[in-house]
Amino acid sequence: MGMTMTQKILAAHAGLSSVSAGQLIEAxxxxxxxxxxxxxxxxxxxxxxxxxxxxxxxxxxxxxDHFVPNKDIKSAQHCKCVREFACRHEISNFxxxxxxxxxxxxxxxxxxTVAGDVIIGADSHTCTYGALGAFSTGVGSxxxxxxxxxxxxxxxxxxxxxxxxxGKPAAWISGKDIILHIIGTIGVDGALYKxxxxxxxxxxxxxxxxxxTIANMAIEAGGKNGIFPVDAAAKQYMxxxxxxxxxxxxxxxxxxxxxxxxxxxxxxKPTVAFPHLPENTKTIDEVGEIPxxxxxxxxxxxxxxxxxxxxxxxxxxxxxxxxxxTIVIPATQQIYLQAMEEGLLxxxxxxxxxxxxxxxxxxxxxxxxxxxxxxxCVSTTNRNFVGRMGHVESEIYLASxxxxxxxxxxxxxxxxxxxxxx
Amino acid sequence: MKTANGHVFKYGENVDTDVIIPAxxxxxxxxxxxxxxCMEDIDKEFIKKMSEGDIIVAGKNFGCGSSREHxxxxxxxxxxxxxxxETFARxxxxxxxxxxxxxxxxxxxxxxxxxxxxxxxxxxxxVITDKTTGASYQGQAFPPFMQAIIDCGGLVNYINRTxx
Ligand code: SF4
Numbered sequence: 001m002g003m004t005m006t007q008k009i010l011a012a013h014a015g016l017s018s019v020s021a022g023q024l025i026e027a028x029x030x031x032x033x034x035x036x037x038x039x040x041x042x043x044x045x046x047x048x049x050x051x052x053x054x055x056x057x058x059x060x061x062x063x064x065d066h067f068v069p070n071k072d073i074k075s076a077q078h079c080k081c082v083r084e085f086a087c088r089h090e091i092s093n094f095x096x097x098x099x100x101x102x103x104x105x106x107x108x109x110x111x112x113t114v115a116g117d118v119i120i121g122a123d124s125h126t127c128t129y130g131a132l133g134a135f136s137t138g139v140g141s142x143x144x145x146x147x148x149x150x151x152x153x154x155x156x157x158x159x160x161x162x163x164x165x166x167g168k169p170a171a172w173i174s175g176k177d178i179i180l181h182i183i184g185t186i187g188v189d190g191a192l193y194k195x196x197x198x199x200x201x202x203x204x205x206x207x208x209x210x211x212x213t214i215a216n217m218a219i220e221a222g223g224k225n226g227i228f229p230v231d232a233a234a235k236q237y238m239x240x241x242x243x244x245x246x247x248x249x250x251x252x253x254x255x256x257x258x259x260x261x262x263x264x265x266x267x268x269k270p271t272v273a274f275p276h277l278p279e280n281t282k283t284i285d286e287v288g289e290i291p292x293x294x295x296x297x298x299x300x301x302x303x304x305x306x307x308x309x310x311x312x313x314x315x316x317x318x319x320x321x322x323x324x325x326t327i328v329i330p331a332t333q334q335i336y337l338q339a340m341e342e343g344l345l346x347x348x349x350x351x352x353x354x355x356x357x358x359x360x361x362x363x364x365x366x367x368x369x370x371x372x373x374x375x376x377c378v379s380t381t382n383r384n385f386v387g388r389m390g391h392v393e394s395e396i397y398l399a400s401x402x403x404x405x406x407x408x409x410x411x412x413x414x415x416x417x418x419x420x421x422x
Numbered sequence: 423m424k425t426a427n428g429h430v431f432k433y434g435e436n437v438d439t440d441v442i443i444p445a446x447x448x449x450x451x452x453x454x455x456x457x458x459x460c461m462e463d464i465d466k467e468f469i470k471k472m473s474e475g476d477i478i479v480a481g482k483n484f485g486c487g488s489s490r491e492h493x494x495x496x497x498x499x500x501x502x503x504x505x506x507x508e509t510f511a512r513x514x515x516x517x518x519x520x521x522x523x524x525x526x527x528x529x530x531x532x533x534x535x536x537x538x539x540x541x542x543x544x545x546x547x548x549v550i551t552d553k554t555t556g557a558s559y560q561g562q563a564f565p566p567f568m569q570a571i572i573d574c575g576g577l578v579n580y581i582n583r584t585x586x
Binding site: 024037038040041044045048049050051066067071072074075078121122123124126138139140141142143145146149150154156188189192193219222224277364365366383385386387388392 | 436438440441444445446448449450451463464482483486487488489490491492494495509511512513516517520521565567576577578581582
């Protein structure tokens with residue numbers, strides 16, 4: 001029986017010639033990731049293990065991104081715990097303030113994730129690296145500890161769903177609209193335990209930033225991972241960012257899929273997820289009058305350079321509506337610098353937005369943009385659960401950078417076509 | 423192995439990790455501190471009303487969202503003896519096993535059991551008995567490798583036993 005792309009990567013890392021859905025395997029890991037929230041728990045666990053240090057100091061990445069620069073004493077203690085661990089074990093990929101970025105934007109940029117890798121991270125959006133043709137999935141802190149200690153992890157080989165993307169995306173359609181459309185179609189548990197395998201000629205029209213956004217939100221459909229074929233754009237990205245060798249895996253022609261969907265990218269409209277689940281999607285022409293209080297443009301989903309370029313193209317020469325706090329958060333130092341050099345930061349500031357140092361910040365309701373009771377935010381982040389960005393009576397509308405920027409200008413949930421007349 | 427006995431707190435579908443333990447409390451990893459805020463954003467009364475050994479019953483996709491192990495830790499530290507759901511989100515499922523919080527998938531039980539019912543759960547057989555109604559349900563047993571991890575008392579001990 002043929003294997004999917006995910007199954008082939010897992011088989012190779014388990015030293016097996018083939019695997020099938022449901023099989024339990026132990027796989028060798030190329031990278032183990034943790035952040036400032038999950039790593040302290042993992043460090044506590046690894047200290048209970050009878051192991052001598054970590055499996056490979058070059059294959060562990062610790063990124064301080066959620067609450068840094070530290071927002072309070074407790075988060076400072078957390079970072080200190082990780083910093084000391086990184087120092088003690090001479091972890092080469094420890095990224096603190098000044099070098100850090102939001103982990104899932106940072107690791108590909110640093111060249112630490114490449115095609116064919118098996119990566120676990122104690123963060124649910126670890127699935128992002130599937131954009132490069134890697135198998136990557138989120139785990140908890142104890143799994144992270146075991147991974148750091150042994151360089152291995154247990155997996156149940158996932159079954160798969162195939163998404164064939166066809167055609168050229170319609171105007172203003174980004175990776176975010178595509179993945180929100182998919183989650184709206186299959187639901188927040190539509191891919192539970194499964195791999196989401198993206199194929200089709202439409203992929204060639206998608207930038208790597210679009211693909212990172214799509215793979216990033218596989219978890220919002222319950223998926224174990226999301227994965228893209230390794231085409232010329234992916235190879236070019238890896239050539240520019242990484243010195244590590246990569247391996248290209250392709251699905252067998254007779255691979256088995258539990259379900260198949262075809263999505264005509266040319267027929268999509270800008271899509272928004274209404275509170276309080278990413279599956280509550282509406283297209284922009286169905287949203288009605290939704291006045292807003294805040295806009296957030298950032299996160300591991302949409303804090304990359306193209307996201308900022310799109311937002312800036314809408315905000316250029318315009319002002320954000322009075323009373324709409326507009327917060328722009330470049331995802332990494334490199335993206336921040338690039339946005340500065342391209343003049344995007346000036347555009348944001350002149351439009352009346354604020355620009356923050358890289359951080360997860362408001363995405364998970366940590367700080368830097370917490371919502372009060374009954375406030376509404378249009379956000380380019382990935383979750384709109386109850387209380388995710390603040391008060392339990394606040395609301396989050398998930399959207400693309402284009403919709404977020406347009407909404408900032410009009411003061412209500414709006415599509416880019418409402419603002420930019422072409 | 424052991425059994426769980428307790429009263430039911432019942433919730434709906436897609437109970438996410440942000441309502442199990444809101445991110446505003448994630449600057450702590452102390453289980454007792456986490457437990458004090460367990461389920462706060464979905465049920466403010468939960469911590470006040472529950473007693474040691476009580477059982478959570480919920481619909482599909484319990485524990486969806488973030489990978490935070492703080493979620494099962496908070497539930498376990500609050501004194502919950504077992505979570506029964508139609509299905510669990512996969513990272514929550516893994517985390518629960520790894521930290522030793524018993525969880526059982528059983529769509530029939532998740533649908534039929536009512537809030538406040540008194541349950542007995544037998545972890546050896548996966549049988550769930552509703553003592554209030556007299557009905558019983560067969561929950562899904564753990565795959566063997568997960569059973570091995572549980573038998574060792576969690577992943578840390580499992581590794582200590584197998585790797586060293
Ligand atoms: S940006 Fe948001 S979703 Fe991404 S890692 Fe940070 S908190 Fe998690």
